[in-house]
Amino acid sequence: MGRVTLMAAIDKPQNARSRRTREALLAAARELIEKEGFEATTMAAVAARAGVSPRALYLHFASRGDLLTQLYRHLGATEDIGSSLERVWNSPDAVSALGEWAHHLARAHPRIMAVSLAVERARSVDPDAAELHRTTMDNWRRGCTRLLSWLADEGRLAPPWTLEAAVDMLWGLMSWSLLERLLVERGWTPEEYGLHMATLLRSTFATPDGPLTGSGEGADRLGRGR
Secondary structure, eight states, rough: OOOOHHHHHHHHHHHHHHHHHHHHHHHHHHHHHHOGGGGGGGHHHHHHTTOOOOHHHHHHHHHHHHHHHHHHHHHHHHTTHHHHHHHTTTSSHHHHHHHHHEEEHHHHHHHHHHHHHHHHHHHHOOHHHHHHHHHHHHHHHHHHHHHHHHHTTOOOTTTTOOOHHHHHHHHHTTHHHHHIIIISSSOOHHHHHHHHHHHHHHHHOOOOSSSSTTHHHHHHOOOOOO
């Protein structure tokens, strides 16, 4: 066996083990946050739950902040959030996209609600939680701005909304607390949440029929980023 072939044969199982270890660490971090809270999710606790040494953990993640950032990205991939969002941006028009946004929230947010609520509740006392929460909120506002700028560009943003106020309101309606109240306290299904939220968003932000104002307002003011 040549040297290159031999090295490939050695590297492949090592890489596979490395990927399995990384997946186990991320799964352990998610489980700790969901079951024991954000404050219990220390590097030592994650390593112990995953059954690896602290040294092995630090080979994959430089710090607790790095671990949590990677967990945030991992949730996006494992819960297929990107594909769900694509259904929004592939909508034929902005009003359809507004309804699809509600269904995206219903598809994606219940799956990550436990982790996200733990992060939100710990952000006032934990710098890592505060940074992760800030990243999430920034992403939300970018999405809200893109969506409502599209609506404004098509002349369908209902009065008396300004684009900035509409973005603020849509961002506020995405609250984890609201989702928890409806799904957990009131027993709504995600499908019911999506249906009613779609009705609310369309009736609140969109004009009932044709364009009310000229296009271009949204892109001029905040930028759609499409």
